[in-house]
Amino acid sequence: MEIGHVYEMPPMRPDDSHTTYFPAGVIKIGVEYRDLNPEALMEYYGGDEAYIEELRRTAPLGIEDRGVSLHVFDADGQWEYLRFDLFEDAPHYHYNHLGGGRNHIIPFDETAHGPIAEWAVGKIRTGEIAPMLAQAGAPELAEGLDAGVLGDVADQVAAYAAELQARLAAAV
Template sequence: MSTFPPIGHDLTVGPIPIVEDETTFVPAGVLEIGYATRIVDSKAIARSASVLGAVDDGRTAEQTEAYLRELDENPPGGVALHVREASTHREYLRFDCFDDGPHYHYIVEPDVAQTIVGYDVDANGPVYPWALERLRHHLPALLTRAGRPDLAARLDPDAIAAAVDAVARGVADLERVSPTAA
């Protein structure tokens, strides 16, 4: 048994929903890997009542309003990478490769529970290359931690490698047109 504190922050809500028409998904065998430029502001949070409830958790109405105002004044943003099951479109992993506050999600039960893990840029370097490397070489362990060892067991390494390469090319195109891309 580990004596170290748990990794991440557990929430009893799912993540802010994917904006389907702004996200490109690449087939990866039993998975799809999506990428998009995202901005997290009050509008993004308002798309999910459960996320808004988590923001309100333990805060006064004034504190919540101040937090949302602060998000609108300086919203974090950058490239988001989404890993979801191809047949159900349920998301199990997300990497928010933001310039400010990069983090990733283990989405244990879509729309119900997730663990958000902050990313340490000082220790690990830029988040986006790190996230691609996780997808390329550590996806089975990540999916297992997200509660899906069955998906991890069915991964096709060649399909994953091809998808990660396609995602990297697509994100490079986003960077050419979007000032918020990582």
């Protein structure tokens, strides 16, 4: 049984001009504040109104939310395998399967797991993202993770994400 929702197209890539990247050995982690809304989706997906309307009807988490996203890429930034959306209304995470054919979105249960920011950074810090990377089609990245590097980078990511969330949420 699979939980969440699967889309057969990739999610929106991060906006590099608004994303800060933290190298972490075989991966790099991007931190970005996102304002997800129908207009942004329409622009990204080339004005495909039918697709946006389908999302509006079927997206279990909705298509309007905002907050910090943590993007987990391979080291050269070619493919985003995992995303943790630390959103205000509907926090969730993604398995972005290699090749772009599968974007699996999992709602996050803060009652069971606590705040998503702490949970996601904890997964990075402890290397528990390894099975998640393997699930997303990157077992070689999972095997190449360095616990020492991940611990250091997780602290930097957590600090920057908290600062970004506070600064940009206050501006809205």
